[in-house]
Amino acid sequence: MSTADAAANAPRTNHVLVVGGGNGGLSIAGRLRRAGADVAVVDPNETHYYKPLFSHIAGGTAHPREAARPQREVFPKDVVWIRDAVTGVAPEANEVRLASGGVVGYDHLVLAPGIRNDWDAVPGLETAIRTPHVASNYEFDLAVKSSRLLREVREGTVVFVQAEGPASCAGAAQKPMYQACAYWRAAGVLDRIRVVLLVPEPTVYGIPEIDAELERKIEEYGIELHTDAPLRSVDADRRTVSFGAGEEITYDLLMVEPPQTAPAWIAESGLADANGYVDVDPRTLRSSTHPTIWSLGDAAGTWNSKSGGALRKQSKVLARNLAAVLAGDIPRAMYDGYGVCPFTVSRNTAVFAEFDDQGRLQPTLWRSSYKESRRNWIIDRHVFPKLYWNLILQGRA
Ligand SMILES: Cc1cc2nc3c(=O)[nH]c(=O)nc-3n(C[C@H](O)[C@H](O)[C@H](O)COP(=O)(O)OP(=O)(O)OC[C@H]3O[C@@H](n4cnc5c(N)ncnc54)[C@H](O)[C@@H]3O)c2cc1C
Numbered sequence: 401m402s403t404a405d406a407a408a409n410a411p412r413t414n415h416v417l418v419v420g421g422g423n424g425g426l427s428i429a430g431r432l433r434r435a436g437a438d439v440a441v442v443d444p445n446e447t448h449y450y451k452p453l454f455s456h457i458a459g460g461t462a463h464p465r466e467a468a469r470p471q472r473e474v475f476p477k478d479v480v481w482i483r484d485a486v487t488g489v490a491p492e493a494n495e496v497r498l499a500s501g502g503v504v505g506y507d508h509l510v511l512a513p514g515i516r517n518d519w520d521a522v523p524g525l526e527t528a529i530r531t532p533h534v535a536s537n538y539e540f541d542l543a544v545k546s547s548r549l550l551r552e553v554r555e556g557t558v559v560f561v562q563a564e565g566p567a568s569c570a571g572a573a574q575k576p577m578y579q580a581c582a583y584w585r586a587a588g589v590l591d592r593i594r595v596v597l598l599v600p601e602p603t604v605y606g607i608p609e610i611d612a613e614l615e616r617k618i619e620e621y622g623i624e625l626h627t628d629a630p631l632r633s634v635d636a637d638r639r640t641v642s643f644g645a646g647e648e649i650t651y652d653l654l655m656v657e658p659p660q661t662a663p664a665w666i667a668e669s670g671l672a673d674a675n676g677y678v679d680v681d682p683r684t685l686r687s688s689t690h691p692t693i694w695s696l697g698d699a700a701g702t703w704n705s706k707s708g709g710a711l712r713k714q715s716k717v718l719a720r721n722l723a724a725v726l727a728g729d730i731p732r733a734m735y736d737g738y739g740v741c742p743f744t745v746s747r748n749t750a751v752f753a754e755f756d757d758q759g760r761l762q763p764t765l766w767r768s769s770y771k772e773s774r775r776n777w778i779i780d781r782h783v784f785p786k787l788y789w790n791l792i793l794q795g796r797a
Contacts, residue, residue, distance in 0.1 A: 415437050415438035415439065415506075415507050415508070416429075416432050416437045416438065416439045416440075416506065416507065416508045416509075416510065416722070417439075417440050417441075417442065417496065417504060417505075417506035417508070417509050417510070418439060418440070418441040418442070418509075418510045418512060419441075419442050419443075419486045419496065419509070419510070419511050419512060419513050420441070420442070420443055420511070420512035420513040420514055420697070420699070421441045421442075421443030421445070421448070421471060421475070421481065422443070422448070422449075422512065422513075422514050422697070423451075423697060423708050423711050423788075423792070423793075424512035424514075424696045424697030424698075424711045424714070424715065425441055425443065425510070425512035425513075425697075426441065426448075426474065426475065426476055426479075426793045426794075426795075427711065427712070427715045427792050427793060427794075427795045428510055428512065428696060428715050428718055428719060428795065429441050429476050429479045429510075429795065430476030430477075430479065430793065430794040430795025430796065431715060431716070431719035431795030432719055432722060432723070432795070433476055433477070433478055433479050433795070434795060435719060435723045437722075437723075437726065438480075439479045439480070440479065440480035440481070440482055440504075441475070441479055441480070441481055441482065442482040442484055442485070442486050442496070442498070442504070443471065443481070443482075443483070443485075444483060444484055444485040444499070445471060446470060446471055446472075446483075447468050447469070447470060447471060448468070448469050448470070448471045448474045448793075449467055449468050449540055450466075450467050450468075450785055450788050450789065451467070451568070451569075451708070452569070452572075452708060452742070452780070452784065452785075452788075453466055453467035453785060454467060454537045454538065454539070454540060454543040454572075455537045455543070455572050455575035455576055455579075455744065456575075456579075456744065456781060457537070457540075457543040457544060457546075457547055458535070458536075458537035458543045458546035458547050458550065458575075458576035458579075458655075459537075459547070459550070459575060459576035459578075459579030459580060459583075459744060459747075460547050460550065460551055460579060460580075460583060460747075461579060461744070461747055461781065462781070464540070464543070464544050466785065467540065467543075468540065469789065474789065474793045476793065476794050476795060477794070482498075482504065484498040484499055484500050484502065485498065485499040486498060486499075486513070486665065487499050487665055488665045488668060488669050489509065489511075489665070489669040489671060489693075490669070491669065491670065491671065491689075491690045491692075491693060493505075494506055494507070494509070494692060496509065506692070507692065508692050508693075508694065508722060508725070508726070509692060509693045509694070510693075510694045510695065510696070510718065510722070511666070511671070511678050511693065511694070511695040511699055511700070512695065512696055512697045512699060512700075513663050513666075513699050514568070514663075514697060514698045514699055515566075515567070515568050515660045515661070515662060515663075515698035515699060515706065516660060516661050516662070516663055517538055517539065517658040517659075517660055518658060518659045518660060518661045519658050521658070521659035521661070522631050522632070522633060522634060522658075522659060523632075523633040523634070524633050524634035524635055524636060525631075525633075525634045525656065525658065527634075527636050528634040528635075528636035528654065528656075529542070529656065529658075531636045532549075533549075533636075533639055533651065533652065533653055533654060534634070534636070534653075534654045534655075534656065535549050535653070535654075535655055535656075536655060536656050536657065536658065537572060537573070537575070537576050537655070537657075538568075538572070538573075538656075538657055538658055546576060546655060549653055550576060550580045550583070550653070550655075551583070553580075553584065553589075553593060553652070553653055554587075554589050554592065554593075555589065555592040555593060555652075556592075556593060556594070556652030556653070557593075557594040557596065557649065557650065557651050557652050557653075558580070558593060558594070558595050558596070558651065558652065558653045558654075558655070559596045559597075559598065559641060559649055559651045559653070559654050559655070560573055560574065560576075560577040560595070560596065560597045560598070560655045561573060561598045561631050561641070561643075561654070561655065561656045561657060562574065562597070562598065562599045562600060562657050563600070563631075563656075563657040563658060563659045563660060564600035564630040564631070564659060565600075565659055565660065566660065566675065566677075566706060567657065567659075567660045567706065568660060568698050568706050568707070569705075569706065569707045569708075569741050570657075570705060570706070570741065571605055571741040571743060571753065572657065572741065573655070573656075573657035574597065574604075574614070574743060575743055575744045576655065577595065577597060577623070577655070578617055578621065578743070578744060578745045578746060579744055579746070579747055580595075581595060581621035581623065582621075582746040582747045583747065585621070590621065590622070591622075594624065595621065595622070595623045595624065596623070596624045596626065596649060596651075597618070597623050597624070597625050597626065598626050598629040598630075598631060598641075598643050598644075599625070599626070599627055599629060600628070600629065600630040601627065601628070602627050602628055603627060604618065604625060604627065605741075605753060606759065607753060607755055607759055607761065609761055609770050610743075610751065610753040610755075610770055613743075613745070613751045613770060613771060613772055614743065614745070614751065616772075617745045617746075617772070626643065626644065626647075628644060629643045629644040629647075630643060630644065631643050631656070632644075632646070634654070634656075638650065639651050639652070639654075641654060660698075661676060662675070662676035662677045662678075662699055663699065664676075666678055666699065670689075671687065671689070671690070671693065672701070673701035675701065677695075677699055677700060677701035678693075678695035678699055678700050678701050679701050680694065680695045680700055680701055680702065682701070682702040682703050682704075682735065682737070682757070683717075683734040683735055684717070684721050684731040684733070684734065684735075685700065685702070685714060685717060685718045685721065685735060686721065686725075686731055691725075694718055694721075694722060696711060696714040696715060696718050697711050697714065700714070702714070702735065702737070702757070703737055703757040704735075704737045704738065704739040704756070704757040705739035705740075705741065705755070705757075706739070707739050707740050707741060708788075708792075709738070709739065709740030709754070710738055710739040710740065712792065712797065713735055713736065713738050714735050715795065716733070717733040717734065717735040718735075719795070720732075720733040721733050736756060736762075737756045737757030737758070738754070738755075738756055738757075738762055738764070739754075739755060739756075739757070740752060740753060740754045740755075740764075741753040742776065742779075742780040742784075744777065744780065744781075745772050746772075748774055748777050749772045749773060749774055749776065749777050750772070750773070750776035750777040750779075750780045750781075751770060751771065751772050751773075751776065752765060752769040752770060752776050752779075752780075753770060754769055754770070765779065
């Protein structure tokens with residue numbers, strides 16, 4: 401083989417290779433590109449979703465077209481897009497393997513493939529989600545289905561389920577519930593509907609100030625709250641869920657947040673912590689074992705509650721640290737563990753749960769952001785989507 405042939409067949413090496421072109425992948429790619437790095441992003445999907453709007457779609461306060469854009473339109477300027485899926489990493493060789501059979505090299509690798517919805521983890525759920533009485537706000541098509549089903553309810557039992565274990569914006573299962581209750585109340589039918597909420601933890605969210613706000617809304621809407629109530633199984637034929645210590649409820653409509661897990665190839669590549677997420681220093685976001693590997697977002701083994709708000713802070717820290725390392729310095733920026741879950745508690749108010757990785761309130765918008773307010777809603781529903789499409793994905797916010 402000539403030198404030219406060998407060069408043509410050698411894996412292409414990217415200065416920085418990012419796996420995943422979602423919230424975390426594009427925002428870090430934009431930042432690093434502007435810092436002068438050559439950046440390529442691997443992602444197979446042609447459509448980019450703004451997931452926080454899935455809850456608004458399900459709850460009937462956003463149109464589906466607001467949450468989806470062609471990936472090519474939102475890619476940061478001068479970042480290369482490799483339309484493929486990663487199937488594994490060979491960290492000793494600084495290479496990733498692609499589903500198409502190719503191999504791509506890197507000097508530094510940023511892992512941002514997000515989290516997987518694991519519909520198989522609860523017996524019966526995978527079958528049930530395809531029936532006309534079960535939906536979810538955790539996937540785009542299912543959020544559209546949820547919107548129609550919730551709007552049609554006039555009586556009966558509607559059960560909302562929050563997943564057990566780490567999840568993307570774990571409280572998001574509750575958001576369409578409050579919105580639906582406000583809608584049913586305005587339609588004069590709330591009294592005829594038994595609304596049930598199952599949460600796996602001992603309280604509705606786990607942070608006292610947030611619990612107090614949510615419990616007030618739960619009482620106001622007459623929602624039946626079950627704590628320590630992880631979903632055990634779903635029987636789609638009997639339209640029954642089993643939860644907690646074996647209790648059962650029969651539903652007319654079931655809204656489920658699926659259990660979520662890290663992509664399996666992270667562990668198969670020897671890069672995972674005990675829970676399957678990328679093993680990183682939770683402050684610097686650099687791999688604990690491989691100094692050329694970094695991670696942020698839902699796939700990273702950090703201690704915070706997984707959310708886009710957490711990512712905004714992580715992306716700034718990771719960009720500064722990686723730029724420092726590329727310049728021959730050491731990583732000094734530290735992620736403070738911030739996370740957020742904006743709860744839409746009616747059709748025009750929201751509660752912002754902003755907290756650190758020890759569960760302490762950490763308001764960034766205003767001191768009372770954890771209280772229900774109209775201005776929280778305006779930020780969540782109108783300001784954040786604009787910020788996301790125009791600035792966050794370009795790594796500018
Ligand atoms: C219903 C819902 C509501 C939410 N609400 C909020 C909210 O109100 N506020 C908030 O801050 N956060 C919210 N979040 C959380 C927020 O959306 C996530 O934290 C954020 O999207 C995580 O970004 P990420 O880049 O880690 O993953 P993602 O944005 O999921 O992106 C992952 C990307 O990786 C790609 N990918 C996956 N596997 C591979 C592979 N093998 N090879 C290549 N590419 C791959 C995917 O195609 C995808 O584009 C919500 C999430 C959900 C699901």
